[in-house]
Amino acid sequence: MRTLVFFGATGNLFTRKILPALATFSEEQEFTVVALGRRFKDNASYRAFVAQLLPRPSPLLERLTYVQGDLENPGELALKISPLLGDGPLYFYLATLPSLYRDALHCIEALAQGRNPKDLFVALEKPFGRDERDFLALEESLRNVFPEEHIFYVDHYLGKGTVQNLVVLKAENFFIERLLSREFVQEVHIGVFEEEGVGERGVFYEETGAIKDIFQNHLLQLFTLLAVDIPPLCAEDQKECARFFFQLSRERARLLSQVRLPESHEVQLGQYAGYREEVRHPSSLRETFFFFPLFLDTERWRGVPFYVASGKKTAQKRSFIEVLFHSVVTPPNRLIIEIQPEERIDLVVSVRKPQRELESTPVTLNFTYSGAFQASTPEAYEKILHDFLHHDRTLFPDSSFIQEAWRLTDRLLENLKTHPPAFCRYREGMLTPEILFREKRIPDEMCLG
Ligand SMILES: NC(=O)c1ccc[n+]([C@@H]2O[C@H](COP(=O)([O-])OP(=O)(O)OC[C@H]3O[C@@H](n4cnc5c(N)ncnc54)[C@H](OP(=O)(O)O)[C@@H]3O)[C@@H](O)[C@H]2O)c1
Known part of the structure; x- marks a missing residue:
């Protein structure tokens, strides 16, 4: 048993x-x-x-x-x-x-x-260690007890149906794969927004902050899944699929080594107004929010900004990827992949307004998991536990990805320590993704004094 x-x-x-x-x-x-x-x-x-x-x-x-x-x-x-x-x-x-x-x-x-x-x-x-060195030490201790292929690093975002669907969406819809390149894409937004604050996790959060808690893992998972060149999809054969996911993970790790990090003037960090009181640290500068662009030095993506953001105590809970295409209309055509709270894909296109000659308006072509399949996808942790107990490693980040993600995060944090970026103590419950990605910062009126 x-x-x-x-x-x-x-x-x-x-x-x-x-x-x-x-x-x-x-x-x-x-x-x-x-x-x-x-x-x-x-x-x-x-x-x-x-x-x-x-x-x-x-x-x-x-x-x-x-x-x-x-x-x-x-x-x-x-x-x-x-x-x-x-x-x-x-x-x-x-x-x-x-x-x-x-x-x-x-x-x-x-x-x-x-x-x-x-x-x-x-x-x-996650988080797996506090930095690259700490992660390598942790991995060594784990390997003293467990065979390498018995170690499962959990990033529950990879257990989510929509995140897995990103792979199929790109691999099996050639036109979407082709559209995802600098020829068609103006900019990309990736956001993880939460209504909640740190609650009882104050000690943990003071040690960690949003960049290590969200950017190093969930956000880099989403970023690389969107940006990577996907190898041809495997058939239903488990061995072949394991090879496919292994190759995909290596490709994504390689992509991380091609990231150009932002200059400090392109970065904004923030902390929600009640945070210091909540963690009982009156002068804490621990970030509960970040916003900045990443660039990829690859033929496919050169020059396209991937704006990434995460914040606690924002106006709504929402995790998503939004791809904005070069367009002749405003707002531009968009592909939106909603991860939570609802698992959904929207394509925003322009159509003619009824009875208005050639005047156009944006409409949304929409797909929801619950609508299309009359059932919601299983909870991420059901998938995670199932795969753990069946020794199926395909949806768990491998150590080369985690190490590369730490290397990037360590470099980012080091740069920000040497050249501190703008910092905003923001009012709670006001910031929306729309405002942030439009203004490319938290507007001054939402920041305290
Ligand atoms: N919460 C989430 O939604 C979430 C999501 C993704 C990942 N994670 C990760 O999951 C992990 C746990 O997070 P959490 O939010 O569940 O933290 P948490 O609510 O603070 O729970 C910590 C747990 O550790 C136990 N513990 C603390 N100190 C201990 C000690 N000295 N000896 C033995 N047990 C001790 C606590 O036991 P007592 O309370 O009984 O003292 C409690 O069961 C973290 O790595 C976090 O990053 C959390």
Whole structure:
């Protein structure tokens, strides 16, 4: 029987995303779960907590065993967990603070002793380390315990249906692939906007900031998927597909080495007005917002700005890619790939207004997953857990991509340290993607003093 061991089983990610996906799986698959956390004293109180989070009774509850323990004492924690593990394969999942990964690995090392490495698997959440050096050290520690192909780096954006669809959209629609080049594209906008602030994740966020939290992973995933030359799509053959995704990942990593980073005057960083109070750090300059262009030094994209942005406490929650084409009309023709909250693709074209000779107006040709397939795509974490338990690595970023993404992010942060960019403390709930990408900055009236 497989055993899944979750570090951080009382946290935000586990309770909101992983738990519902686990409950779905427990209806069709056999496994037991060891859940680790600090805040509950015993199994009964943890199970009661989980029960009220699940929308309906689930076989999962019976299979959960909670262990209370602090990772400051990894050896002690390992002693508590060890008797709960069967002889079957072990799947460790690090859904805890990245600063605790090293302690978690000490605990895992103790649990792995005497076991066959082919039965040991690990998944871990981003950010993977704090910089390139730290990532390489983390990877080395992981490789001391796990075979390379048993390490699963999770970027849940890659589990989203629309993000995967970007690959098919380009590979199987020749005209779209052809349109995505400097010949036709004026500029690209990629945004990850959130209504929420940092909430209880203040300590984590003070260490991390938006550039490491969003740009280094989700945003660079979207950017490279849009910009990469996609190899011919694989058939339904799993081996061939694994090769396809491997090649795609290498191509995307190579693309990152061809990025021209922005000058500091092209960058704007920001922090939402209530942030300092929330994290109890009255002079914090930690960014909760960034905006800047990236350029690619390739034949296909030379000269096309990819404006990337992310912000917390904006007017709406929205993640998307918007491609603006060279156009004779205003606003220009656009291809919009919405990732959340709704998974949708829009193509904005001009048509004649009724009864108005040749006067034109923009209209949207539209596709939604829910409309086209009468069902929403499975939640990203269902896909992630499924692939982890089936050892399917195709949708997990590989280490060469992560390393290249860190190299780029480290260079960017170093440049911004030497030449600090504009910084705006912005009013909450006002900034929209439309305003930002039109003005190419947060307007002055939204910034405090
Ligand atoms: N939240 C999200 O939506 C989201 C999305 C994508 C990725 N992630 C990633 O997922 C990871 C976890 O994020 P989160 O938002 O879930 O964080 P969180 O809500 O702060 O949860 C942290 C978890 O770690 C446990 N923990 C903290 N200190 C510990 C210690 N010394 N010993 C043992 N356990 C300890 C906490 O236990 P107690 O609370 O019981 O003390 C809790 O279960 C991070 O890497 C984050 O970047 C999160």
